[in-house]
Amino acid sequence: MTAAGAVPGAPPVLSIRGLSVQLGLLDGRWVHAVSDLDMDLPAGTVTLLAGESGCGKSVLASALIGLLPPTARVRGQVGLDGPDPLDLLAADDDVLATRVRGRRVGLVPQSAGTALTPTRTVGALLSEAVTTLGGAVPAADLLREVWLDPDGVADLYPHQLSGGMAHRVLLALALAGQPDVLLCDEPTAGLDPENAAHVAGLLAAQARTGRAVLLISHDIAACAPVADRVAVMVSSRVVEVGPATDVLDRPWHDYPQALWNSLPERGFRPVPGDPPPLTDLPDDCAWHRRAGGACSGVLTLEPVAPDHWVSCGRGPVGVGC
Amino acid sequence: MLTATGVVAGYGEHTVLRSVDLTVTPGRITGLQGPSGSGKSTLARVVALLHPRTAGTVTVDGRSVTGSGYLAPAELRRRIGMVFQSPRAATDPRWTLRQVIAEPLGAARRSATRQRVAELAEQFQLTDDLLDRYPHQVSDGQLQRACLARAVALRPAYLVCDEATAMLDPSTTATIAQLVRGLADAGTGVLAVSHDRALLTAWADHVLDLHDLHADARTSWES
Ligand SMILES: [Zn+2]
Numbered sequence: 001m002t003a004a005g006a007v008p009g010a011p012p013v014l015s016i017r018g019l020s021v022q023l024g025l026l027d028g029r030w031v032h033a034v035s036d037l038d039m040d041l042p043a044g045t046v047t048l049l050a051g052e053s054g055c056g057k058s059v060l061a062s063a064l065i066g067l068l069p070p071t072a073r074v075r076g077q078v079g080l081d082g083p084d085p086l087d088l089l090a091a092d093d094d095v096l097a098t099r100v101r102g103r104r105v106g107l108v109p110q111s112a113g114t115a116l117t118p119t120r121t122v123g124a125l126l127s128e129a130v131t132t133l134g135g136a137v138p139a140a141d142l143l144r145e146v147w148l149d150p151d152g153v154a155d156l157y158p159h160q161l162s163g164g165m166a167h168r169v170l171l172a173l174a175l176a177g178q179p180d181v182l183l184c185d186e187p188t189a190g191l192d193p194e195n196a197a198h199v200a201g202l203l204a205a206q207a208r209t210g211r212a213v214l215l216i217s218h219d220i221a222a223c224a225p226v227a228d229r230v231a232v233m234v235s236s237r238v239v240e241v242g243p244a245t246d247v248l249d250r251p252w253h254d255y256p257q258a259l260w261n262s263l264p265e266r267g268f269r270p271v272p273g274d275p276p277p278l279t280d281l282p283d284d285c286a287w288h289r290r291a292g293g294a295c296s297g298v299l300t301l302e303p304v305a306p307d308h309w310v311s312c313g314r315g316p317v318g319v320g321c
Numbered sequence: 322m323l324t325a326t327g328v329v330a331g332y333g334e335h336t337v338l339r340s341v342d343l344t345v346t347p348g349r350i351t352g353l354q355g356p357s358g359s360g361k362s363t364l365a366r367v368v369a370l371l372h373p374r375t376a377g378t379v380t381v382d383g384r385s386v387t388g389s390g391y392l393a394p395a396e397l398r399r400r401i402g403m404v405f406q407s408p409r410a411a412t413d414p415r416w417t418l419r420q421v422i423a424e425p426l427g428a429a430r431r432s433a434t435r436q437r438v439a440e441l442a443e444q445f446q447l448t449d450d451l452l453d454r455y456p457h458q459v460s461d462g463q464l465q466r467a468c469l470a471r472a473v474a475l476r477p478a479y480l481v482c483d484e485a486t487a488m489l490d491p492s493t494t495a496t497i498a499q500l501v502r503g504l505a506d507a508g509t510g511v512l513a514v515s516h517d518r519a520l521l522t523a524w525a526d527h528v529l530d531l532h533d534l535h536a537d538a539r540t541s542w543e544s
Binding site for chain 1: 356357358460461462489490491492494495498499516518520522523524
């Protein structure tokens with residue numbers, strides 16, 4: 001039997017099973033950021049993880065590579081494939097720091113402000129990353145790979161970069177160790193549509209070289225066109241994951257449909273109801289409690305096609321129900 | 322009407338607006354589109370009387386305004402509310418949302434502040450529980466709703482939204498757009514500034530391109 005969230009015929013580089021993440025607050029409450037996540041990231045594929053702000057998706061990248069605060073509670077398995085297979089959740093931090101982060105799993109952070117040392121030039125930052133990570137590709141080639149001209153950019157300081165250029169430098173830095181997996185946290189944040197589409201195109205080009213790319217984003221307009229697979233998260237749970245065209249155009253679950261309907265070109269209607277705080281999620285389906293509508297009560301993902309998984313939704317939206 | 326005529330403005334030696342005309346009409350949402358760095362935020366701040374112009378005039382309901390910022394007459398400044406891109410940067414982290422919303426009411430020495438705050442809270446879907454929280458305890462969307470409530474607390478005739486939804490997710494963006502549409506339907510003249518044409522097409526009554534508003538573009542946009 002195939003595991004939930006699997007993609008038959010496309011061996012995953014990263015295979016997430018039963019991942020739950022809880023973050024402790026000072027007042028003793030727990031933020032339930034990720035609940036029972038099953039998802040595969042196949043090689044050569046862009047996977048978009050979409051959802052509203054505050055659904056828990058922003059915690060995922062940090063959780064996968066051991067960057068959460070020590071008080072976080074994490075359970076599940078995250079299998080990293082390759083010559084030296086590894087369960088990232090069982091690996092100790094030394095292994096993650098010296099063998100995984102940057103080398104096998106790259107992170108493209110949301111904000112250039114904190115990720116780029118302000119006193120170093122772009123060229124110096126990149127060369128240092130290449131040396132530290134033992135990368136085989138020199139800094140100038142990394143810049144070319146993200147469509148920047150090394151002659152014009154290597155001598156610039158971070159504050160001299162436009163928003164779009166800064167995002168591309170962050171991507172070049174993430175590529176310094178030539179990782180098999182790229183995790184991107186809101187990679188188009190703050191960019192205008194043209195620059196956002198450009199950055200999304202660059203990330204898709206990385207998938208074409210064989211990398212597994214995860215875009216964690218609420219910028220659906222920019223990211224959906226380059227996605228091969230789409231996962232949709234609400235109140236800490238992925239409720240549907242499958243081929244991009246199916247999930248975007250014919251979702252089975254009513255939440256993805258509601259989220260797409262909020263886009264300006266698809267109705268511009270807010271998703272109904274307010275999401276409950278992640279400190280206070282019900283044991284049953286938070287979405288259908290919020291929005292009403294029929295819920296099968298089955299919160300685990302079930303297959304509707306070999307590569308398409310859905311929980312508790314109502315059957316194909318708009319098809320006779 | 323809120324009008325800008327022949328506005329020239331910029332930063333020091335750097336001129337970004339070279340003789341620009343713009344009209345914001347009561348009861349309508351005027352969309353203003355342009356790429357990053359084109360000067361549309363500068364124009365938004367000029368018509369909101371927050372940024373100085375080196376030439377040109379701004380009139381509020383027929384009254385020509387001299388000066389900008391605190392040099393502009395307070396009663397004219399109060400006719401125009403403004404909402405910015407980052408609600409976090411636009412709010413004091415030490416104030417509760419209730420204090421954020423009440424701030425202009427206190428500054429204008431209005432009585433009945435409590436009642437007005439309650440009205441605004443209902444209008445912008447802010448529960449009592451939310452009103453007592455600090456900015457770091459609420460979402461970006463909830464904080465932007467509070468900023469919107471603050472911007473219209475003194476019932477301005479005009480509202481300028483400068484990339485007010487750029488950092489928000491699609492559902493929150495649609496919510497803010499609906500609330501602003503409600504204000505326009507009640508008579509407020511809205512200027513909605515964004516680099517996102519798809520957003521403005523869905524949100525505004527008509528969409529202007531900043532490039533076409535320059536006198537030297539010689540394009541008629543008044544139709
Ligand atoms: Zn349900």
